[in-house]
Amino acid sequence: MTGFAELPGAVLDDGVVAHYGEPMREQRRLVAGDAVVLLGDRTVIEVAGLDRLTWLDSFTSQATTRLAPGESSELLILDPQGHVEHAAGIVDDGSSAWLIVDAADADALLSWLARMVFRSRVTLEAHPDRALLGFFAGGAAETALAGSLLWADPWEHVQAGGHQYAHVADHPAAGYAWRVAIVEADAAASVAESVDAAGLLAAEALRIAAWRPRWAAEVDERSLPHETDWIRSAVHLNKGCYRGQETVAKVHNLGHPPRRLASLQLDGSDDVLPAPGSPVFAGDAEVGRVTSVARHHEDGPIALAILSRRAPEGNLIVRADGVDIAAAQQVIVPADAGATVDVPKLTRLSRRR
Missing domain, CATH: 3.30.1360.120 (Probable tRNA modification gtpase trme; domain 1)
Structure with a gap:
C-alpha cells in the first residue's frame, strides 16, 4: 500500500x-x-x-x-x-x-x-x-x-x-x-x-x-464507445484501419447508438444509495442500469446510468433494495447522437469537477 x-x-x-x-x-x-x-x-x-x-x-x-x-x-x-x-x-x-x-x-x-x-x-x-x-x-x-x-x-x-x-x-x-x-x-x-x-x-x-x-x-459486453461519449477522448475518427473501425464509422455517421449514457441526480431523502447494477425505470418499464454512483460534496447523491436509446428524457426511478428513488435525468448522449445531428440550443450547466 x-x-x-x-x-x-x-x-x-x-x-x-x-x-x-x-x-x-x-x-x-x-x-x-x-x-x-x-x-x-x-x-x-x-x-x-x-x-x-x-x-x-x-x-x-x-x-x-x-x-x-x-x-x-x-x-x-x-x-x-x-x-x-x-x-x-x-x-x-x-x-x-x-x-x-x-x-x-x-x-x-x-x-x-x-x-x-x-x-x-x-x-x-x-x-x-x-x-x-x-x-x-x-x-x-x-x-x-x-x-x-x-x-x-x-x-x-x-x-x-x-x-x-x-x-x-x-x-x-x-x-x-x-x-x-x-x-x-x-x-x-x-x-x-x-x-x-x-x-x-x-x-x-x-x-x-x-x-x-x-x-x-x-463497460459491458455490449458497449460501443458512442454510448458513453467516449469518442470525445479515446477514438480518432480520421485514422487508418483498426479492428472495429467499420462499426465506429457506421454508428457515428448514421447516428442513433442503441444505448446512451445519462447523469442522474438522486433523491437523497431516504438516505439509500443504489449499488451499481440497480435497475432504472420509466414508469413500469425498465429502461437501463446504474453503472456508477457516489455522494458528491456539492451535488449530493449522483449516478451514471446506461439507458436504452428509447428511454424518455424526463425524470426516472432507480430501484434499490425495494426502495424507489426518484432520479432527475441529465442527458449526456442524446438518442439521435451522431455526426449529422443538428445540435440544438445548448443547455447551460454549472462547471464542476
Missing part, C-alpha cells in the same frame, strides 16, 4: 483505501489540488521498443504514431463488431509507452497484447512495483510530484480526431484537470508523508460528476 494504508483513519475496501473517515472533505481537498489518491484499483503496463507507437496505432482506436514524449492520450481496443474490450490511458516517455488500466482488466489486456506482437520490435511488462497516484493539477499535490511521469487525463477537452455528443455549453469535464503520476513505491510512501491523502470514494465522486466513463464501471 506504499504507506497510504497506514495513515490515520484509513478504511480499506477489497484491499484498497476507500476513504480516511471524511469523504466529503477529501473531495474538496482533491478539487483544490491539495490531496492525492492511491489508485490501488489500477495498474500500469509498459510497452517498450522501437515499434511501440506504430504497433499500438495499428489495432487501437487512437492515433498514437506521433505521440510525443510526455504527451498523454487514451485508447480503446474493440472487438470486430466495435464493442469495447479494453481501455487504457497512455503516456510515452521517449523510450516506453505506459498504459494505465483498471486492475481487473490488466491480465486480459496484457495477454491480448502479447498475442499481437508477432515480429514487431516491442516488449511488454506489467509493473506491480509502480504506484499510481491521482490528483488534480494546480496545488500542493502537483508540486510534490513534480518530475514524475504524469498522465494527463484527456477527458478535459475534446481531443484531435474526436467528437463530443453531449449538447451542453459548459461540459462538467471543463476544469477536470485529473493527473496520474507513475512512481516507484518508495516515492509514493514519501508523498503519503507530505501531502493530504484522499480515498477512492472521493476520486470516483468527482469522476462521476464529470461524466467520465471508466472500463471497470460503464
Whole structure:
C-alpha cells in the first residue's frame, strides 16, 4: 500500500483505501489540488521498443504514431463488431509507452497484447512495483510530484480526431484537470508523508460528476464507445484501419447508438444509495442500469446510468433494495447522437469537477 494504508483513519475496501473517515472533505481537498489518491484499483503496463507507437496505432482506436514524449492520450481496443474490450490511458516517455488500466482488466489486456506482437520490435511488462497516484493539477499535490511521469487525463477537452455528443455549453469535464503520476513505491510512501491523502470514494465522486466513463464501471459486453461519449477522448475518427473501425464509422455517421449514457441526480431523502447494477425505470418499464454512483460534496447523491436509446428524457426511478428513488435525468448522449445531428440550443450547466 506504499504507506497510504497506514495513515490515520484509513478504511480499506477489497484491499484498497476507500476513504480516511471524511469523504466529503477529501473531495474538496482533491478539487483544490491539495490531496492525492492511491489508485490501488489500477495498474500500469509498459510497452517498450522501437515499434511501440506504430504497433499500438495499428489495432487501437487512437492515433498514437506521433505521440510525443510526455504527451498523454487514451485508447480503446474493440472487438470486430466495435464493442469495447479494453481501455487504457497512455503516456510515452521517449523510450516506453505506459498504459494505465483498471486492475481487473490488466491480465486480459496484457495477454491480448502479447498475442499481437508477432515480429514487431516491442516488449511488454506489467509493473506491480509502480504506484499510481491521482490528483488534480494546480496545488500542493502537483508540486510534490513534480518530475514524475504524469498522465494527463484527456477527458478535459475534446481531443484531435474526436467528437463530443453531449449538447451542453459548459461540459462538467471543463476544469477536470485529473493527473496520474507513475512512481516507484518508495516515492509514493514519501508523498503519503507530505501531502493530504484522499480515498477512492472521493476520486470516483468527482469522476462521476464529470461524466467520465471508466472500463471497470460503464463497460459491458455490449458497449460501443458512442454510448458513453467516449469518442470525445479515446477514438480518432480520421485514422487508418483498426479492428472495429467499420462499426465506429457506421454508428457515428448514421447516428442513433442503441444505448446512451445519462447523469442522474438522486433523491437523497431516504438516505439509500443504489449499488451499481440497480435497475432504472420509466414508469413500469425498465429502461437501463446504474453503472456508477457516489455522494458528491456539492451535488449530493449522483449516478451514471446506461439507458436504452428509447428511454424518455424526463425524470426516472432507480430501484434499490425495494426502495424507489426518484432520479432527475441529465442527458449526456442524446438518442439521435451522431455526426449529422443538428445540435440544438445548448443547455447551460454549472462547471464542476
